[in-house]
Amino acid sequence: MEELFNSSKLLKHWPSILLGLLLALTFKYIKEYRRKRSKNVKLAGEEDIAVDFPLEDPDALQPALEEKPHVPFVQGENLNPDGARRFYELARGRRSVRAFNAERKPPINIIEDCIRAAGTAPSGAHTEPWTFCVVQQLAVKQAVRQLVEQEEHINYSTRMHAQWVTDLRPLQTNAIKPYLSDAPYLILIFKQTYGTTAQGRKKLHYYHEISTSIACGVLLCALQAAGLSSLVTTPLNCGPALRRLLERPANEKLLILLAVGYAAEDCKVPDLQRKCLQDIMVKY
Numbered sequence: 001m002e003e004l005f006n007s008s009k010l011l012k013h014w015p016s017i018l019l020g021l022l023l024a025l026t027f028k029y030i031k032e033y034r035r036k037r038s039k040n041v042k043l044a045g046e047e048d049i050a051v052d053f054p055l056e057d058p059d060a061l062q063p064a065l066e067e068k069p070h071v072p073f074v075q076g077e078n079l080n081p082d083g084a085r086r087f088y089e090l091a092r093g094r095r096s097v098r099a100f101n102a103e104r105k106p107p108i109n110i111i112e113d114c115i116r117a118a119g120t121a122p123s124g125a126h127t128e129p130w131t132f133c134v135v136q137q138l139a140v141k142q143a144v145r146q147l148v149e150q151e152e153h154i155n156y157s158t159r160m161h162a163q164w165v166t167d168l169r170p171l172q173t174n175a176i177k178p179y180l181s182d183a184p185y186l187i188l189i190f191k192q193t194y195g196t197t198a199q200g201r202k203k204l205h206y207y208h209e210i211s212t213s214i215a216c217g218v219l220l221c222a223l224q225a226a227g228l229s230s231l232v233t234t235p236l237n238c239g240p241a242l243r244r245l246l247e248r249p250a251n252e253k254l255l256i257l258l259a260v261g262y263a264a265e266d267c268k269v270p271d272l273q274r275k276c277l278q279d280i281m282v283k284y
């Protein structure tokens, strides 16, 4: 009897129950939609894009760049005729140099122009996520050298595995780095893992490592074009200490430590061959 009474009560109120259910489902859907839009979803294998960025109100989002009408494209200068061939001739002359002329210092304006060139590199969503720290003072170069050599002794003896150390043998590198104090310039290139908008909000930097690496490539070519030599280094386990030494903020991570200058008169380089075009290019 009681069961019958309850089921008739249920039947009587079914429109309100259904409405309540519908409302609850809609509310849940909106909440989920907002959560998905506002929280970063970590994409598998995409280590180089910004994550962990809580947004308060997805509907109030503004782009980091100003939204303006596009302007007509202007073709930049080129090296024609034979621009590509001439550039190849230039690029193939670049070698990593580990002995610098400490007495001959290139003028700073050349370094500035090279970094200007690097700053023209493309970057994810035009975030320009790079900082180029140019060190010229001997005391700072010596401090860099001391820090790097200290870690490199540990790297070579314990951190790097035997195959790695063996593979480096033909390059004749070791834990002693005179070029870090001899080279007239050290350029420490930091990738900015995130930035700050003009309004002081946290700005996402997409593909900061790829973008900064491309900028470094442009920098290497510009240095070569200026007749300067360089050495790309990635000192293992030194990033945080070098960042602190140069008083760079926590959003910056060291990507490359570049030694720059004129090669020493008696400079020698490993006898290396480059892969030929057929080995690096596949036509479809």
Ligand SMILES: Cc1cc2nc3c(=O)[nH]c(=O)nc-3n(C[C@H](O)[C@H](O)[C@H](O)COP(=O)(O)O)c2cc1C
Pocket: 094, 095, 096, 097, 098, 171, 173, 231, 232, 233, 234, 235, 269, 272
């Ligand atoms: C990502 C990267 C990291 C490197 N790290 C070092 C390094 O820590 N120390 C070093 O002496 N050379 C380093 N090099 C230089 C390479 O050994 C050099 O580019 C390679 O042997 C080819 O020689 P080349 O630059 O003369 O063509 C590095 C190069 C790259 C691209």
